[in-house]
Amino acid sequence: MATDSWALAVDKQESTTDSVSLFRKCFASSLDKAAQSLLNKMIHTSLVNTTNQVEVLQRDPNSPLYSVKTFEELRLPQNLIAQSQSGTGKTAAFALAMLSHVDPANKWTQCLCIAPTYELALQTGKVIEQMGKFYPEVKLAYAIRGNKLDRETKLQEQIVIGTPGTVLDWCSKLKIIDPKKISVFVLDEADVMIATQGHQDQSIRIQRMLPNECQMLLFSATFEDSVWKFAERVVPDPNIIKLKREEETLDTIKQYYVLCNDKDEKFTALCNIYGAITIAQAMIFCHTRRTAGWLSAELTKEGHVVALLSGEMTVEQRAAIIERFREGKEKVLVTTNVCSRGIDVEQVSVVINFDLPMDKDGNADNETYLHRIGRTGRFGKRGLAVNMIDSKQSMNILNQIEEHFNKKINKLDSDDLDEIEKISN
């Protein structure tokens, strides 16, 4: 629509249907400017205030977003790349977007959502089911390993959540989903879905099968710069919600480090922390399966009820372990990076980086760090993150992380039980 006709349409609409403008018009004649301004402020106090400043950027400076007056004019069915801190409710945002989009009368898949792991796909599916329970005509299917369907079965579920490999199979090899009928495509943990070292191949192959007008929604708490640029290239004309670097970390998560000499000292420090504070549930991240195995055995010897989760387990085993942890059957989860993203367990009050996250070149993996510590401090809760430093290299990584997020991480004396107790208050 040309700008003129769009503006005209807005004016026309304002004069007829917009209740706020109607309200203003009724009073304008009898109020002076100061009173009108006060009135405007009062009208706007009902909007939710956010403490986080988000930059809403747009590709097209003529976009109606600059001066829209109604939700319709926002043209919400537009592509979106959105960043928001861990635990702030991205899942609910895209679950609602899908639920409000589908036409339940149409018995075919209309919304497709892909997540990087089996566990996350399950968790997200549960959220969609929960939010959709008052909309029972809308059905959901899980495109995950183990969910076997016959070739050419035509799926009737309007929403499909899955992992990229199975979704790709269902769309191409098995032809269970007709990709040409998809009108909303969601990528959860979008950065890892489109990064070269992530699931890029499969995600792009799925995207290529979708119709051009299909809406794309990308969500994550982190987007490395290069991935962000790539996202802007593959998503046509996106609306962008981007956090400033210093806003990426949540202030509700307190971050510390402890200095140790070796693995055994790290273990002692960990036990001291456990002895000094009440920990509802904790997640402990290790670099290798071997360390994770060793640590869980040592913690068990100390009397802790520990779950161990690492990459060599079958996906079903992993999902079962997370479910038990979510139910509180085990209080400590020792894991590798397989569990760093998205897993939402409200009771996790402490995250320990027994080993700091690093990339294959030995540099800080800032994105993984943020996702790991984000397993605590969910939706406004307080959380504690403790980093174990036992070498020059791990100190270096910590410094890189501090620099990257422009956030100081304070030292904690793990022998000083009083001090540890204080930080948990």
Ligand SMILES: Nc1ncnc2c1ncn2[C@@H]1O[C@H](COP(=O)(O)OP(=O)(O)OP(=O)(O)O)[C@@H](O)[C@H]1O
């Ligand atoms: N409006 C809301 N009111 C209360 N709780 C909410 C609301 N929205 C989401 N939550 C809860 O907040 C928690 C975190 O939400 P969610 O898992 O969607 O976060 P996220 O932004 O996807 O995090 P991550 O980046 O770690 O994946 C969930 O337990 C969810 O139920």
